[in-house]
Amino acid sequence: xxxxxxxxxxxxxxxxxxxxxxxxxxxxxxxxxxxxxxxxxxxxxxxxxxxxxxxxxxxxxxxxxxxxxxxxxxxxxxxxxxxxxxxxxxxxxxxxxxxxxxxxxxxxxxxxxxxxxxxxxxxxxxxxxxxxxxxxxxxxxxxxxxxxxxxxxxxxxxxxxxxxxxxxxxxxxxxxxxxxxxxxxxxxxxxxxxxxxxxxxxxxxxxxxxxxxxxxxxxxxxxxxxxxxxxxxxxxxxxxxxxxxxxxxxxxxxxxxxxxxxxxxxxxxxxxxxxxxxxxxxxxxxxxxxxxxxxxxxxxxxxxxxxxxxxxxxxxxxxxxxxxxxxxxxxxxxxxxxxxxxxxxxxxxxxxxxxxxxxxxxxxxxxxxxxxxxxxxxxxxxxxxxxxxxxxxxxxxxxxxxxxxxxxxxxxxxxxxxxxxxxxxxxxxxxxxxxxxxxxxxxxxxxxxxxxxxxxxxxxxxxxx
Amino acid sequence: xxxxxxxxxxxxxxxxxxxxxxxxxxxxxxxxxxxxxxxxxxxxxxxxxxxxxxxxxxxxxxxxxxxxxxxxxxxxxxxxxxxxxxxxxxxxxxxxxxxxxxxxxxxxxxxxxxxxxxxxxxxxxxxxxxxxxxxxxxxxxxxxxxxxxxxxxxxxxxxxxxxxxxxxxxxxxxxxxxxxxxxxxxxxxxxxxxxxxxxxxxxxxxxxxxxxxxxxxxxxxxxxxxxxxxxxxxxxxxxxxxxxxxxxxxxxxxxxxxxxxxxxxxxxxxxxxxxxxxxxxxxxxxxxxxxxxxxxxxxxxxxxxxxxxxxxxxxxxxxxxxxxxxxxxxxxxxxxxxxxxxxxxxxxxxxxxxxxxxxxxxxxxxxxxxxxxxxxxxxxxxxxxxxxxxxxxxxxxxxxxxxxxxxxxxxxxxxxxxxxxxxxxxxxxxxxxxxxxxxxxxxxxxxxxxxxxxxxxxxxxxxxxxxxxxxxxxxxxxxxxxxxxxxxxxxxxxxxxxxxxxxxxxxx
Numbered sequence: 001x002x003x004x005x006x007x008x009x010x011x012x013x014x015x016x017x018x019x020x021x022x023x024x025x026x027x028x029x030x031x032x033x034x035x036x037x038x039x040x041x042x043x044x045x046x047x048x049x050x051x052x053x054x055x056x057x058x059x060x061x062x063x064x065x066x067x068x069x070x071x072x073x074x075x076x077x078x079x080x081x082x083x084x085x086x087x088x089x090x091x092x093x094x095x096x097x098x099x100x101x102x103x104x105x106x107x108x109x110x111x112x113x114x115x116x117x118x119x120x121x122x123x124x125x126x127x128x129x130x131x132x133x134x135x136x137x138x139x140x141x142x143x144x145x146x147x148x149x150x151x152x153x154x155x156x157x158x159x160x161x162x163x164x165x166x167x168x169x170x171x172x173x174x175x176x177x178x179x180x181x182x183x184x185x186x187x188x189x190x191x192x193x194x195x196x197x198x199x200x201x202x203x204x205x206x207x208x209x210x211x212x213x214x215x216x217x218x219x220x221x222x223x224x225x226x227x228x229x230x231x232x233x234x235x236x237x238x239x240x241x242x243x244x245x246x247x248x249x250x251x252x253x254x255x256x257x258x259x260x261x262x263x264x265x266x267x268x269x270x271x272x273x274x275x276x277x278x279x280x281x282x283x284x285x286x287x288x289x290x291x292x293x294x295x296x297x298x299x300x301x302x303x304x305x306x307x308x309x310x311x312x313x314x315x316x317x318x319x320x321x322x323x324x325x326x327x328x329x330x331x332x333x334x335x336x337x338x339x340x341x342x343x344x345x346x347x348x349x350x351x352x353x354x355x356x357x358x359x360x361x362x363x364x365x366x367x368x369x370x371x372x373x374x375x376x377x378x379x380x381x382x383x384x385x386x387x388x389x390x391x392x393x394x395x396x397x398x399x400x401x402x403x404x405x406x407x408x409x410x411x412x413x414x415x416x417x418x419x420x421x422x423x424x425x426x427x428x429x430x431x432x433x434x435x436x437x438x439x440x441x442x443x444x445x446x447x448x449x450x451x452x453x454x455x456x457x458x459x460x461x462x463x464x465x
Numbered sequence: 466x467x468x469x470x471x472x473x474x475x476x477x478x479x480x481x482x483x484x485x486x487x488x489x490x491x492x493x494x495x496x497x498x499x500x501x502x503x504x505x506x507x508x509x510x511x512x513x514x515x516x517x518x519x520x521x522x523x524x525x526x527x528x529x530x531x532x533x534x535x536x537x538x539x540x541x542x543x544x545x546x547x548x549x550x551x552x553x554x555x556x557x558x559x560x561x562x563x564x565x566x567x568x569x570x571x572x573x574x575x576x577x578x579x580x581x582x583x584x585x586x587x588x589x590x591x592x593x594x595x596x597x598x599x600x601x602x603x604x605x606x607x608x609x610x611x612x613x614x615x616x617x618x619x620x621x622x623x624x625x626x627x628x629x630x631x632x633x634x635x636x637x638x639x640x641x642x643x644x645x646x647x648x649x650x651x652x653x654x655x656x657x658x659x660x661x662x663x664x665x666x667x668x669x670x671x672x673x674x675x676x677x678x679x680x681x682x683x684x685x686x687x688x689x690x691x692x693x694x695x696x697x698x699x700x701x702x703x704x705x706x707x708x709x710x711x712x713x714x715x716x717x718x719x720x721x722x723x724x725x726x727x728x729x730x731x732x733x734x735x736x737x738x739x740x741x742x743x744x745x746x747x748x749x750x751x752x753x754x755x756x757x758x759x760x761x762x763x764x765x766x767x768x769x770x771x772x773x774x775x776x777x778x779x780x781x782x783x784x785x786x787x788x789x790x791x792x793x794x795x796x797x798x799x800x801x802x803x804x805x806x807x808x809x810x811x812x813x814x815x816x817x818x819x820x821x822x823x824x825x826x827x828x829x830x831x832x833x834x835x836x837x838x839x840x841x842x843x844x845x846x847x848x849x850x851x852x853x854x855x856x857x858x859x860x861x862x863x864x865x866x867x868x869x870x871x872x873x874x875x876x877x878x879x880x881x882x883x884x885x886x887x888x889x890x891x892x893x894x895x896x897x898x899x900x901x902x903x904x905x906x907x908x909x910x911x912x913x914x915x916x917x918x919x920x921x922x923x924x925x926x927x928x929x930x931x932x933x934x935x936x937x938x939x940x941x942x943x944x945x946x947x948x949x950x951x952x953x954x955x956x957x958x959x960x961x962x963x964x965x966x967x968x969x970x971x972x973x
Contacts, residue, residue, distance in 0.1 A: 015524045016541065021500025043560035044476035044595075047469055049503050052861065066469040071592040073466055074564055083466040090468060106498045106561040110530065137498035137561075138526050208934055213965055308969055350499075385521070385548065404505035404518065411515035431965045459515050 008365055008375055010352065015381035018404040019326045019350055020420070021049055022135040022145030023103050028424065029149055030064045032205045035233045037097035038064035039087065041115070042105030063095060069107055076111070081118050085125065092126055099234040101149060104134040129234070131156060141350035143252040143327045143423060146205055150229055150256040154203075154264060157229065157240040195222035197291040201238045201266070203229040203256055204249035206428055213429045214249065214274060221288050221295055229256070240264045247287055249274055249428060252328035254356035270356070272363040274428050275329070276336030276436065277305040282363055305430050312437040315444050317341035319397035322390075325349045325382045326402040326419035331357055333400070333422060334376060335364040337440065343373045345394050348382035398443060413456040415443040471823040471843055473773075473798035473861055478559045479504055479639075480599030481587040482520055484607065484690075485555040487638040487666035492519045492551040496538050496569065497559040499524050511864050512639055521545055525562050534567055542576035542584055550581065552671045553607070557587040583671070585610060597689040597773070598801060600637060604666055605693035608674055612701065615675035622679055629728045629735070630660040632680045632698075634706075635691025636667040641776065641860045642874050643667065649876035650686060653711070657721065657737055659728070665694070678702040682727045684720075686710055686875055688774040689799065705730075711875050712779035713883065714751050715786055717744075744877050751880035754888070755787050763790055763891055769833060770795040771818070771826055771840040772859025774802055776874070778809040780839050780858050783883060785813035790887075793833045794818050796826060823847075837890045856890040922948050924959045931961050943968075 023046055026038040040046055047066040067087050072078040088100055104115050119130040133152045135145035202214070202225055215225045227238020240246075242265040248257055251273050260266040271286035272279045281302045288295040306313070321337055323330045325348025334344045354361065368375045379387075384405065391399060391414060399409055399416045406416045421439055426432045478495070482504045485493040495502050505518040523541035525534070542554050556573055558565075569586050577584045588606055589599045615621040631654055636647040647664060654661050662680035663673055677683075683698060683706040685691040695706040705727045711720040718741045725737045745752050754760055768790050770781045774797050781795040796818030797806045803819040811817055818829055827847040830838060838848045838855040842863045848855035857865065858874075873879045924932065935943050943964075950967035951959050 015499070015526065016522055017499075018502055018505055018522065019499060020503070021498075023500075041466075043591075044472065045478065045501055045560040047472055048475040048479065049500070051472060052475065052503070052507060066467075068467040068469045070467060074592065078466070087466055087468050106501075106525070107564065110561065110564055137500040138530060141499055209931065212931060212961060216962060216965070305969060388517070402506075404502075404509050407509045407513060408515060408517045431969050434969070 008361060008378060010354075010378045010380060012380045013383040013386060015383070017325060017348070017350070017382045017384045017387075018402050020142040020402070021046070021137045022140040022142055022148065023050065023105060023137075024142060025135060025145030025149060026050070026064045026101075026103060029101075029146060029205060029230070030062060032207075033099075033230050033232070033234055035098035035235060036063060036101055037091055037095055037099070038101045038103055039067050039091065040064065040103040040105065041067040041069065041084075041113070042103075042107050043069050046105050046107075063097065065091070069111075074107070074111055080113055081122065084118060085122055088122060088126055088128070088130070092128055097128065097234075099129045099131055101131045101133060101152075103145075103149075104132065104136055106136045106138050109134065109136050109138055129156065141326075141328070143250070143329070144255075144351065146250070147253045147255045150203060150205070150253060151259040153230060153234075153237065154240070154256055154259045157237045157264070159239070159264075160241060161239050193219065193222065194224040195291065195293055197223060197293070198243065198245055199226040199239075199241070200224070200245045200247065200269075200287070200291075201227045201229060201240060202247055202249055203260065204253055205230055206249060207426055208232065210426050210428050210432065213431045217280070217284060217429060218287065220297075221284060221293055223287060223291060223293065240266060243267065245269055245290065247271060247283070248356075249283075250329070251332050251357055251360060254353035257356050270359045272335070272360045273332045275332040276339065277302045277430050277433050278339045278367070279332055279336060279360075279363070280428070280430050282359075286359065301430060305433050309434050309437050312434070312441050313340055315441045316398075316437075319343075319444070320345060320394070321398040321400060321440075322387075322394065322396040323347045323349070324384065324387055324399060324401040324405065324419070325379065326400075327423045329419075329422050329427075330400075331360050331364055331378075333427075333436075335360065335367050336436065338364070338367050338371055338373060338376075340437070341371070344376040345374075345396065346379060346387070346390065347376045348379045348387060350381065352378065352380045398440070411458045413458075415447055417443050473821055473823070473841065473843070475596035475861070476560055477589045477591045477594050477596060477599035478557050478587075479507075480594075480596035480601070480690075481555065481557045481589055481603040483596070483637050483639050484600050484603040484666050485553075485557075485587070486519050487636075487668070488553070488607070489668055489670050490519075490551050491553045491555065491671060492521065492545050492549060493555045493557060494538070494541055494545060495520060495522045495557055495559065496534065496567075497522060497525055497562050499526070501559045501561060507639060507862070511862055512867055513864075519549075519551070525565070530565075534572070538567075538569070538572045539576045542572070543579045546576075546580035546582050546584075553583045553585065554580065555585055555587050555603070555607075557589070558591065560591045563591040583610070583614075595801075597799065600690045601693045604635070604637075604690060605697050607671065608665070608677065608694045609697055611671055611674035612677070612698075621675055624679065625681055625731075626660060626662060626679050628660050629658065629731070629733045630662040630680045631724075632662050632677050632683045633664045634683050634685050634694050635687045635689075636664055637690055638667065639862050640687070640690070641773075641862060641866050642872060645871055645873035646686065646875040646879070648871070649873035649878050650684070650711070652878075653717075653721075653876045657724070657740060658735070659724070678704060680704070681731055681733075682706060682724070684724070686775075688778075688802065688805070710775050710779050712776070712879060713783035713787055714745055714749060714755075714877075714880050716779060716782060717876060717880065749877040749880045751787070751877075751884040754884045755789075759888065760788055763788055763887075765789065765791050766837070766891060767791050767793050767833065767835040768837045768839060769793050769830055769835045770814070770858070771797070771838075771844055773797065774799040774806050774809075776859040777839075778806055780883075781810045781813050784839070784887065788887060793835055794829060796820060796829070837887075839887075839890070854890045856886040858886070922951055922959055923957065925961070927961050928959045928964050931964055 023040050030038045102115055115132045119132045123130045131152045133148040135148045244266045246260045246266045247269040257268050261268050269290050272282040274280040274283040281298050285295050320343045330347045330349045334347050400419050401416050409416045427436045482493055485491050502522040508514045508518040523538050573584050573586045587603050589602055636643050683695045685695045685708045698704045707723045709720040709723055711717040721737050770777050777797045781792050784790040785792050792814040794816040795810045795814040798821050807817050823843050830847055838844050839858045841859050845855040845857055872882050947964050947967040
């Protein structure tokens with residue numbers, strides 16, 4: 001038995017690792033915010049990434065595009081303002097979005113293009129709000145792109161509730177959905193299902209069905225979600241008054257959290273993230289505790305979910321999983337998988353905000369102690385080459401990795417799952433537990449079905465890595 | 466600034482990496498921000514490569530921006546040199562890091578002092594050339610580097626191989642059907658008694674580059690990658706090259722005749738006419754297909770062609786010359802080499818289009834309403850929208866361009882593959898004819914299957930709305946499973962809560 005370290009161990013490596021560029025967030029945010037247009041201001045390198053590596057082929061001219069910087073832009077021979085005005089006027093004419101989100105890139109950072117300075121002027125001139133997010137790879141990794149966009153959007157949320165009743169309806173789209181077709185008295189009756197508590201706004205971009213699911217989970221506890229950042233439409237951004245409570249659903253939103261606290265004077269509920277039944281329960285319980293509500297039926301709810309996935313748990317119990325680090329969901333997923341009975345020798349992660357993830361880290365530690373397994377080593381800014389040497393030594397049952405390393409590892413007999421799938425799949429809340437395990441167990445189930453064929457190593461000599 | 470939704474050719478560093486990573490035991494270091502190294506993903510995912518892509522990022526972050534790379538790049542080069550002992554390390558920036566104006570050449574020189582292998586900086590202007598041009602430039606640079614090195618070291622082999630021999634130049638990683646083309650070219654060379662001296666860059670060792678001049682001639686099958694290296698070798702050693710793409714029956718024959726002429730000038734004394742005739746008339750099925758009754762029905766059908774220079778030009782010629790199809794327009798996105806394209810295709814089509822703008826190409830397709838399109842993945846998509854079939858003949862590269870089965874575009878087997886592609890792209894010749902004669906064969910109404918039997922369960926409006934959010938292809942399953950769940954529990958009404966309870970319970 002390995003001696004268990006007292007506390008979590010954090011290390012930092014070289015940062016020579018592969019992950020997606022943070023501009024990839026446009027791929028899901030443009031779909032989430034239906035009246036938006038995302039303009040990525042960068043080079044051919046950025047554009048080809050979105051088109052090719054992300055597999056998001058810009059076929060039908062969707063609501064995002066590149067403002068491709070050319071030599072004249074780089075050498076400052078052209079006027080940035082005039083150029084952006086030309087492009088944004090065209091976008092307004094062709095698409096007429098409710099908001100244009102400028103995504104700054106490494107190149108706009110390097111040439112010091114003053115996007116924040118240009119936006120207000122252009123916004124006034126063309127009459128469309130322009131939100132600026134610096135989703136560049138110099139400072140951020142992959143999912144943090146969403147963080148930069150939401151942090152900027154937080155500044156655009158209205159700061160007081162609209163007075164008129166009609167407008168209120170407009171703002172609260174979820175309430176409208178839930179009350180759809182009901183009479184006014186019924187709505188009033190429905191309101192009575194809620195406990196009286198200060199307004200709560202949730203932040204993080206989730207697919208609409210998951211938004212509904214988490215909203216309903218909180219409703220069961222009498223908690224009303226006043227709004228989501230982002231909302232389905234830019235025009236429905238939630239009201240944020242001073243003193244409102246906010247809670248995040250994703251572990252990569254530390255800037256958004258900071259912005260909400262410092263700039264909007266909201267109160268952050270620091271909780272583990274609602275991923276897996278254990279995390280979802282902890283998240284709900286924490287929100288309940290802040291509002292002084294005694295959570296109801298959580299034991300049964302959690303137990304029920306575990307029971308429903310027992311067939312999958314049998315496949316992974318006692319197995320080990322190695323996270324190479326990609327999308328910043330690593331801590332939450334590791335904590336959930338340890339609760340499922342797995343062991344985790346190493347969690348690679350691009351960036352570790354120990355404050356924003358404090359509750360999640362504490363739950364990870366607690367889970368390890370309760371399950372009687374060693375604490376994982378947490379490697380910030382990993383070095384992929386070193387990691388592969390460690391994978392060779394540790395021989396884990398599963399490696400959760402970015403797309404660049406999956407096939408080569410599979411060819412060497414190592415089971416892998418793409419980390420990016422957890423970014424795009426519905427993994428939040430009680431309801432989606434099975435979906436997470438569906439992903440985690442798929443390589444194991446697949447390899448079980450191939451077992452006995454002797455197709456383990458598909459490279460002739462052990463190639464140097 | 467340019468508003469861009471799509472690119473036909475990638476950025477320059479992709480071209481450089483395609484060449485460097487094609488060689489055996491050559492590693493590339495990218496001086497670039499995190500995320501710019503997606504070439505690794507393309508290799509591993511699109512090409513389904515079993516090996517780790519020999520490209521490592523030396524990441525540019527805020528620190529590098531503030532204080533310069535300092536030792537970082539040099540350290541990463543020497544570290545990789547020690548870890549994997551590559552023969553050569555190629556350093557490349559991307560569009561982004563190239564504007565930092567760091568003295569990368571100096572880093573390379575410093576790293577060379579310590580490294581056991583060779584180190585070089587890929588000399589490419591990232592704002593002036595695209596992927597294809599950069600690949601061509603990098604290949605020339607590497608060839609030149611090793612020729613000069615051998616010359617300096619006095620290790621350049623003298624003379625030619627005993628038997629007629631060829632270097633095949635331009636086969637590369639992430640090239641459109643390159644691996645299968647290469648196999649087919651080797652077979653063709655074997656058939657006509659020519660030894661393959663070297664294939665570069667794919668699978669080649671840089672140590673063997675000094676042996677390039679021993680071949681009797683160079684074959685450059687693709688217009689985009691390899692010409693610069695071939696011209697360099699011609700200039701240095703007077704090596705002739707053949708740059709006729711052997712795609713289609715007529716062009717393959719022309720390519721072989723050119724080879725015959727070149728090696729006979731060097732005293733080979735071969736005559737390939739018999740081979741060409743045998744292949745054309747009896748071995749390849751393409752000429753017979755052209756003469757067959759099915760192809761007759763393609764006569765005069767309208768098609769448009771778009772792609773890179775190599776494939777768009779060759780395809781235009783095949784359609785017009787070998788199948789009697791009317792090419793309304795032919796186009797290329799290789800703007801930098803537009804004159805060549807015009808000269809190649811203008812006699813085979815009504816109009817020539819040179820454009821990098823996918824929107825303009827889409828409009829041009831819509832304008833002429835062809836019966837079939839031969840283009841890239843983008844035109845395939847345009848075709849889908851317009852309900853016009855499209856055969857994909859050129860990059861931008863896509864996972865479908867790496868079929869598991871053998872599908873070359875070049876040589877005599879290539880002629881068969883292309884004929885199949887053409888035939889299957891059009892509404893089948895015979896079928897088309899019969900449809901006209903008999904007025905269609907699907908006379909019965911399509912019987913649509915309901916998503917569930919008439920149900921006694923009520924769905925609340927919210928649940929119905931939620932159900933409508935479920936993607937269409939699984940909606941029926943979700944509905945059935947939810948209703949089954951509700952029935953088992955004796956629930957009369959399905960609410961959103963019931964829907965999600967069902968999802969949890971039965972994975973509906």
